[in-house]
Amino acid sequence: MSLSPILDLAGLTLEVNHLARGVRFYSQVLGLELARHDEAAGVAEFVVNPHQTLTLWQPITRQANDERLAPLRPRGASHLHYAWQVEPSDLEPSKGLLDAHGLEWQEINLGTEDRPDWTLYFFDPFGHGLELRGVDRADARQPHFAPTPVQRPPHALPVMGLREVALAFSDYPTMKERLPRAYGFALAKEQEDRDFAQFTLGPHPEPDGNGTPRRWLYAWDPQVGLADMLGGDHALVRFYADVDAVGALVVAAGLPCLRDDHGLAVRDPEGHVFEFIAG
Template sequence: MNDSQTTTAPQAAVSPLLDLASITLEVNHLARGVRFYEQVLGLERLEQEAGNTSSVATLRVNAHQTLSLWQPVTRQHNDARLAPLQARGASHLHYAFQVQSSDLPRCKDVLDEHGLSWQEINLGTSDAPDRGLYFFDPFGHGLELRGVNLADSRRPYFLPSVQPARPHVLPIIGLREAALAFQDYSTMKTHLPQAYGFAFAKEQEDRDFAQFTLAPHPEPDGDGTPRRWLYAWDPQVGLADMLGGDHALVRFYADVQAVTRRVKQAGLPHLIDEVGLAVRDPEGHVFEFVEPPA
């Protein structure tokens, strides 16, 4: 967002957060969710399990990012590993995918082809437009398609790669952001940098909306940057009538040891195993931190 102001918030000189790895959504019908994300967004199904104890599917976004779908099962946990932290998929999450800016017109045609209503919003200026397309999946999650310039100097840890064009699906190249709801907004602004090391970048002037850069240092958003982001706001309706997610499960690439030291000092419930670090935030979100693959 360009209509914003930078404020001061305690944070480390260098953030241990590196990039966005995965987002987990809560859905009420797993097969329908898999069809939507395969047929509309062109994601590749890596695994799917539907049964009495769990109902989950994982889809490949690119070589380093995945999207998971969890259908709640009564009195069961979708991931036994995260059961002590009571992890759930996010409800009504707003999140964004990256596409090449030149592909935005084709994205409109694909959305029309699938009968999906969409809204275009220019988050930049008339001289430097930064357009995004907004639409909803069948479960009320608010999706955004944001154009990126892969030659931009503000590079993410894992730069998305362009795949050959496929008919009838959106030309997705990466996950861009997740937007989470926080009831205690003022505490969140200091809590996220202190407890985990997120790099606070800015907040909006007209509403409780803060942005954190998933990178060693905070950087400006918009104008085609391929960086990834964590957004945090109060529960009010956001841009394009989209809500921040409740009880979200989000995975990040990070310096796990550095985050672990902060989490222990903050006294947050967590677990550490061969996968990485998982933490339950006081707001009910569960964050996972894993080392990036070599």
């Protein structure tokens, strides 16, 4: 099996209906560093860590939030489910921080009784589903950019970085064939009881598991999942990759794309737009 050209998760773009409210939430609750706030363009960009970003787009009628990507007609994701990496010891204190911000949360064990893997779920003000997942930084299964603690304000959740993003696909069988063929994503696992696939954002397919520092793309049918989470529609997601290798696959698949000094951007048949940048 050839190596996947996908290296890591670089960034997400969320759609919001009130940009200033989004800036307050992600600055105060997550403690992210605001790098750009442009009300006229409907854009706010945050630095998550030295290698990852989170962007908010407020739609503006007849105006593109990003002129460079406008030919691909991208939108920020709606009701996106995504996860953050945190130290396992920070999960318990995070409950108090969520309470202090007036946010409801659920705690679910994704492991077993013998080897628990506790995670916290909550929502932002726009219906995006967030998750805090403990990561064992000593685990040998390392991503391209290893998770590293980031100094956050005392009132903010102690997130290190983005762990996963979950996208909805209406045509699940076609998606499962297309993502490896047209982009090179490494299919790692499927659930037995649902159309739910896990793609490792790295050179080899590996099963998800307790504490892994690896990062993931989850792809599932448009159903409500665990903790009332939904996969995102018309998402804009950025990945680190071997851009030339992905570009060859995309061209062979005949997908609409653009290539410039920033990297490669592709419009998927389901309406998602994927960006691939050099790692």
